[in-house]
Amino acid sequence: MHYRYFPGCTLKTQAKEMEDTALAAASALGIELQELPEWQCCGAVFPLSDDELITLLSPVRTLAAAGGEPLVSLCAACHHVLKRAQEVIKRNPDTREKVTDFLEVDYAGEGRVLHFLEVLRDDLGFDRLKEQVSHPLAGRKIAAYYGCLLLRPAKEMQFDDPENPTIMEDLLRSLGAEVVSTAYRTECCGAYLSVTEEKVATATAEKIVHSARRAGAEALITACPLCRYNLENIGGPALPVYYFSELLAEALGVAALKEVARG
Amino acid sequence: MIFSESYHRFIDELKKNTGQDPNQCYQCAKCSAGCPVVAAMDLLPHQVIRYLQLGLLGELEESRTPWICASCFTCAARCPRDLDLARLMEGVRLAVLRLREGNRLSPADLELTPEQLEKLPAQALVSSFRKYAK
Numbered sequence: 001m002h003y004r005y006f007p008g009c010t011l012k013t014q015a016k017e018m019e020d021t022a023l024a025a026a027s028a029l030g031i032e033l034q035e036l037p038e039w040q041c042c043g044a045v046f047p048l049s050d051d052e053l054i055t056l057l058s059p060v061r062t063l064a065a066a067g068g069e070p071l072v073s074l075c076a077a078c079h080h081v082l083k084r085a086q087e088v089i090k091r092n093p094d095t096r097e098k099v100t101d102f103l104e105v106d107y108a109g110e111g112r113v114l115h116f117l118e119v120l121r122d123d124l125g126f127d128r129l130k131e132q133v134s135h136p137l138a139g140r141k142i143a144a145y146y147g148c149l150l151l152r153p154a155k156e157m158q159f160d161d162p163e164n165p166t167i168m169e170d171l172l173r174s175l176g177a178e179v180v181s182t183a184y185r186t187e188c189c190g191a192y193l194s195v196t197e198e199k200v201a202t203a204t205a206e207k208i209v210h211s212a213r214r215a216g217a218e219a220l221i222t223a224c225p226l227c228r229y230n231l232e233n234i235g236g237p238a239l240p241v242y243y244f245s246e247l248l249a250e251a252l253g254v255a256a257l258k259e260v261a262r263g
Numbered sequence: 264m265i266f267s268e269s270y271h272r273f274i275d276e277l278k279k280n281t282g283q284d285p286n287q288c289y290q291c292a293k294c295s296a297g298c299p300v301v302a303a304m305d306l307l308p309h310q311v312i313r314y315l316q317l318g319l320l321g322e323l324e325e326s327r328t329p330w331i332c333a334s335c336f337t338c339a340a341r342c343p344r345d346l347d348l349a350r351l352m353e354g355v356r357l358a359v360l361r362l363r364e365g366n367r368l369s370p371a372d373l374e375l376t377p378e379q380l381e382k383l384p385a386q387a388l389v390s391s392f393r394k395y396a397k
Contacts, residue, residue, distance in 0.1 A: 009385040044389035048334065048353035049280040055393065077386050152336035153347070162340050188299045188335035192390040194383070195375070196368060200303045200331060207299075225384040 001123055003114070004066040005033035008042050008078035015075070015225035015243070022074050022116055022245035024254040029124060029132060033072055036065050042078040046085065053098055059085035060099050064107035072114050074245065076224035079115040080149035080157065086113050087156050115150060115159065117167055117223060117244065126174040134253040136176025142247070143180040143217035144168030145208060147227045148188050162186070168221060171244060175251040180217040184208040189230040205230040209239055221247060270318045273358065277315070280357075281350035285315035294338035294348050304328040308338055308348055315351065329355045330367065330395070356394065366396035 011019040026033050040058050047055040059081050063071065073079040089096045090109035100107050114122075120129055146165055154162040165186065169179045187208060190201025209231055212220050219240040222228050231241045249255045266274075278284050288309070295307040306314065306328040314323050323329070332352040339347040360367065368391060375383065 009389070014382065014384045041389065043393075044386055045334065045393045048347075048350045049357050050282065051280045052357070075386070077390070148335040148337070152340050154340065186337075188333055188337065190300070191333040191335065192387045192394065193300070193331070193333050195373065195387050195391040196395065197303065197331065200300050203302065204299050226387050226390075229382065229384050229387065 001030060001119075002032045002034065002069070003072040003119065004069045005035045006039055006042065006062055006066075006071055006073045006078060006082065007035060008073065008075045010225040011075055014229070018074055018225065018243040018245050021243065021249035021255065025245060025249045025252050026116070028252045028254045029120075029129070031119060031124065036062065036071075039065065042073075042075075042081045043085070044077065044081065046081045050092075050095070053095065053102075056085055056088060056095070056099050057103060060089060060107060061103055061105065063089070063109075063111065063113070064100075064103065064105040066111050068110045070112040070114055072116055072119055074116050074223070076115070076147060076149045076222075077226065079113070083113045084156050086111075115223065117150075117171065118159065120171060120248075121167055126170050129171075130174040133175055133251045135251050137172075137247060137251055138176050140177045141180050141216055141218045142172050142177045143182045143212040143215065143220050144172060144185055144244075145182075145189075145212070145220045145222045145227060145231065145241075146186050147222065147224055148186075148191070150223060151186060168223075168244060171248070172221070175247055177247070180212065180215050182208075182212040182215045182217065184211045189224075189227040191226060191230070194226075194230055194233065201230050202234055206234045206236075209234055213237075213239055266318050270320065273320060274315070274318075277351070277354040277358070281347070281354045283347050283350050283354075285312050285346075285351060287344050287346055288312040288316070289344065291343060293341050293343065297337050297341050298332075299335060299337065300331050300333060303331045308332070308352075311355070312346075312348065312351065315355075323355055324359050324362070328352075329359070334394075357397070360395075360397045368392060368395035 043058045151162040160167045172179050190204040194201035221244045228241045292309040295309045306326045329352045334349045
């Protein structure tokens with residue numbers, strides 16, 4: 001299985017452990033993630049006003065660089081921006097013409113845009129993943145935290161049920177963990193408000209972590225570096241927060257092999 | 264009710280750019296009930312739409328609410344009228360940034376210690392400058 005891979009800024013800095021563990025796991029599972037050459041920022045936030053063309057340039061440049069091959073991201077925010085930028089290009093010929101003319105690329109919205117979790121679920125399959133698990137996470141009580149960007153808007157993201165998603169719980173079960181259900185798993189963590197309105201972000205993150213703790217979770221998993229930052233930066237005792245890929249690599253017994261994948 | 268010409272210009276541009284018509288809203292307030300950051304807002308999310316319907320643009324310009332909205336899309340996912348309030352909020356933010364011809368956040372405003380800056384994901388800084396500055 002061959003894919004083009006877009007890391008994004010945070011996976012090369014604060015979230016290096018997400019990239020290391022995901023690449024090690026992918027390599028063990030026979031999933032080849034080939035990094036795009038000279039990639040740039042995904043755009044960070046999807047432009048919600050149609051006259052904001054300039055903020056579409058970097059995601060469309062990235063999409064065009066994949067050359068129609070399936071394009072995989074690990075960061076929930078990067079995936080969100082790339083997926084929705086592709087929808088704009090597919091649905092709005094006028095915007096497509098302006099953006100692709102400016103970039104001098106030929107791109108009409110081709111190629112699958114995937115989050116790595118979707119590759120595991122839809123292309124590999126959780127049943128096949130389960131067969132590869134050599135160090136099951138038996139007895140570990142883990143809660144999945146989805147946040148916003150993977151799920152919403154569901155019509156565009158087409159990732160999972162936006163109010164009752166199961167993909168991360170299904171992943172945890174295939175890794176042998178005990179799934180803990182929590183009330184706030186699809187609520188916003190506070191996002192970038194931690195930069196300007198720290199108290200607001202802390203309050204949203206606390207609700208999520210405290211509800212997971214009350215439900216009996218020992219740890220949370222996420223697919224977003226900013227979610228992890230906010231969930232770890234609450235007042236009072238926190239729960240450990242892992243990237244989904246860290247537990248995946250651990251269950252596959254490849255946590256120590258990251259140098260191989262980085263190769 | 265008779266609205267000014269400048270209101271019509273504003274609302275036409277808002278509709279065109281966001282694809283959302285505030286007059287579609289019947290004020291059920293489901294958006295406000297589900298908003299995870301509502302406690303920090305001065306206007307509730309459904310009130311922002313009401314203010315748009317009533318042409319109270321000056322009040323919206325002064326409101327803290329559009330800057331608290333983090334575009335989590337929970338309101339849009341639950342709206343029985345299929346309105347995307349996150350887009351309307353973006354339209355209001357952009358209008359304010361453009362009208363004032365000034366940014367709401369500059370690097371000098373950041374009150375972050377060097378340790379915090381090192382830990383804070385790069386995506387948070389890029390996102391906040393994308394939302395609060397043009």
